[in-house]
Amino acid sequence: DTGVSQDPRHKITKRGQNVTFRCDPISEHNRLYWYRQTLGQGPEFLTYFQNEAQLEKSRLLSDRFSAERPKGSFSTLEIQRTEQGDSAMYLCASTSVLYEQYFGPGTRLTVT
């Protein structure tokens, strides 16, 4: 399978714990995006990278959230001190600059 992959697919954590998600984009894609989707809503943009550079962060991305793409390939999204409001599906997408974004299967986070 040469699509976007994400790991883990599901994560249950207790409030206050830190969690980290990984995204592996389609290999030739230089752009990688993170979105968050809650029930009944469309995905909301969080941040994106071109190669290893983080070019934009949404104001939704509080200081508890950090994302990296150290070698311009896979990316990680870390949430520190999780809160119940962080429960959502975290989606990763990748593309080459002018083309459509392809999404991974998502990581469903539940904060108890």
Add this chain to the structure above:
Amino acid sequence: EDKVVQSPLSLVVHEGDTVTLNCSYEVTNFRSLLWYKQEKKAPTFLFMLTSSGIEKKSGRLSSILDKKELFSILNITATQTGDSAVYLCAVGGPLNEKLTFGTGTRLTIIP
């Protein structure tokens, strides 16, 4: 702030019917409008539209963009139960820096 509004929010039809889903948008810098289908997992890409009046087709699905009136429609003919899903509309800026999504239309096809 960029805004994408989809209608209806949900739609229930019988297999074989034709449906039209609507998407209107207000964005600062528009380059493209995209349609995605979302079943119980990640959105899967359907169409990307950048030019007004040019219909894109894929099997029973088709879509068209009106950049003057700032809307798009997605048509599905001869619907099948496998078409049941949430259909998401999104708009992208000139540098494809992010997509702004609508809340989606939940389509249910009754056999």
